[in-house]
Amino acid sequence: MSADLPRTSREIRLAVTPDGLPEAKHFTVAETPVPQPGPGEVLVRNSHFALFAGLRTLMGTENDGVPLPPLRGGDTVIGPAVGEVVLAPDGGPLRPGDRVAHLLGWREFAVLPVGQVLPLGDELPDPVAYLAQGSSAYGALTRLAGVRPGDTVLVTGAAGAVGTLAGQIARLLGAGRVVGTTGSAAKAERLVAELGYDAVVVRGAGDFAGQLAEAAPGGIDVLLDLVGGEQLTAAVDAARPGARFALVGALSGQLDARRGGGSAPAGIDTYRLIVKGVSVRGYAGGDHPDVEAEWTRRFGGWLRSGEIRFPYTPVAGLENAPLAFQQLVEGRHFGGVVVEVSS
The missing domain is CATH 3.40.50.720 (NAD(P)-binding Rossmann-like Domain)
Known part of the structure; x- marks a missing residue:
């Protein structure tokens, strides 16, 4: 483990499976050792992650056919995230410092197989724009x-x-x-x-x-x-x-x-x-596997030309994600909701 890494990492877990709509009280902040990557894996320090209403389905009782795993009490919550590679296997396609996107948000550090992270290029003017849900x-x-x-x-x-x-x-x-x-x-x-x-x-x-x-x-x-x-x-x-x-x-x-x-x-x-x-x-x-790359290319062009805006509510601090998610479910936000991991 790199000497400049902390020993512990914070993550948000679902404390109990909600009976009805999820509220902030259904989540808890847990402190764990910083995970260590195995062969073929990378360690990513998350900077931002997006909240999305579909998480309620993962936490509910009707999730057959959903392409993401259900969430139960004790599970760490997931969501689209962007961050920076901290540790990467020698000879692999990624290097420390590379900006990447993945689906293990709601935590400070994430370990993922190399194939489950997307390297971020310069098609979008701001890494946070990769969290837009367009x-x-x-x-x-x-x-x-x-x-x-x-x-x-x-x-x-x-x-x-x-x-x-x-x-x-x-x-x-x-x-x-x-x-x-x-x-x-x-x-x-x-x-x-x-x-x-x-x-x-x-x-x-x-x-x-x-x-x-x-x-x-x-x-x-x-x-x-x-x-x-x-x-x-x-x-x-x-x-x-x-x-x-x-x-x-x-x-x-x-x-x-x-x-x-x-x-x-x-x-x-x-x-x-x-x-x-x-x-x-x-x-x-x-x-439609071709859509993501096409969207990213066109979105980047539209952002740079000023033809499109990316409206979102910024939330400072990992610990504030549960309340922000409750407010999202209640319809109190305009646009997306993006959590900055460090306040």
Whole structure:
């Protein structure tokens, strides 16, 4: 072990499996010896990691088919992270000092096989930008929905980590009108003023379907759905003939305290899907392995030209991640949430 490394490392563990939605009290900060890499492994000192709402599904009782392992009481929490290689095997592709991305956030130090870390190049102007959650939105809009010039695009859950990027991406791909949904008037104002949404429907502020009809009077051509539930139901009624629906998330069910985090029932008029010729497809990143590199390249260009913004809430200090995650689940943040490991 290098002499300049500390002897111990902090990490956030799930103290108990939550009964309902996770709160800060369900987590604990643990101190452990700094892990030592074995053959073919690297030791990474994390600098930042991102919080994402899908963690609730990993902590819940409904996680069959989820591509990440479930989390139970005593497990260290995971999430997308960026950091610096501290120790690396001789003759391998990585060297101490290299910046990398991986999935073992929520801790100060992580040991991973070399093949499970992604070296960071200079395609993005800031390493933290690699934690932006725009890849799924970009993939869904380009591979499933195929945004066309002049399309009206609806993004549900527009104020979250994916939605704040999705509206901007839709516009850059040629959308003529971009409509979003969110849970508060304040967030709606920011989406219009800061991120170029043309109109935003506020959930809980009256007749949702009526608000959507007013926001998109000619109907919608594309849906990027992150929520499901009544918003997906209303989108079917608002669809134009030939509309393309790309389903990326299901937060109405994932963040429902009465459910186990892995189901989101919605009442859909299937007859309307038939007579309007609406396509409905779910997006899974693993089915489109070429998207990540393409997104990173285009995202970097858009960031440098000022054509896109990466909105996120910074959180200082590993120990503050549990409360920040509770606030994320409660819908209190705008954009992504990025934790700086050292405050």
